[in-house]
Ligand SMILES: [Fe+2]
């Protein structure tokens with residue numbers, strides 16, 4: 001049974017106080033404004049929960065496992081580690097649709113038409129689905145119970161990535177619901193696999209993974225979301241605009257989580273953060289970074305221009 005969050009039910013209200021802080025239930029669309037469903041087979045650890053979310057092919061299940069694991073982690077029920085040898089899958093579980101095609105085969109449409117707006121929301125929903133899996137992949141890959149204590153990441157590192165996974169699940173769910181309201185659905189259009197592929201070369205190196213996923217790919221979202229938001233507002237779609245505002249605010253936090261732990265890892269290895277970032281990006285990311293950059297938002301997240309300016313196509 002789902003426990004509804006209502007102000008007239010005292011027991012669910014008290015249970016909801018901490019959960020509300022974590023989930024921000026009012027930002028989810030129905031029917032997810034409630035505590036997560038208990039899983040038939042609860043994970044034995046955060047790592048196992050992350051692997052279960054990654055493996056889920058059914059997207060309702062992927063979201064619900066994400067919500068449940070986040071809830072259990074924040075309630076202190078789960079430890080970090082797990083079965084020695086448990087490994088995340090090379091590819092996340094996915095439904096048969098959408099079909100994955102090369103980026104050049106995706107049609108570009110103006111968002112002034114409803115079809116164009118649906119294509120944009122579908123593309124962002126696909127990015128958010130990848131983002132759920134990328135957050136869980138960081139947790140599953142780098143929660144190593146065998147690591148020596150000076151190589152283990154502190155619990156607060158996992159707090160950050162569990163929150164990221166939960167927020168990505170919220171973003172995906174909101175966009176998926178909006179697509180239905182507009183007469184479409186996630187899976188109706190083609191998508192590409194670029195995000196997952198861009199991250200995979202860094203599966204062995206957490207510092208490189210943080211450079212590429214939050215500090216390149218998610219920071220790019222900070223650059224482009226304000227202009228997308230302006231375009232959505234210009235075509236008078238306040239419901240979609242409200243979702244983009246939530247995404248933009250949350251993504252700033254995701255880049256901040258990445259920047260904080262990237263600096264932490266550099267300091268632990270005696271490396272200079274900005275120079276190390278540039279070395280890793282040149283090694284693991286194809287092509288220069290495209291300006292314009294949202295310097296203000298990037299700085300607020302702790303990603304200062306000294307990190308990325310030298311990698312910009314404008315400086316080469
Ligand atoms: Fe997101």
Ligand SMILES: [Fe+2]
Nearest residue numbers: 131218251254
């Ligand atoms: Fe994100």
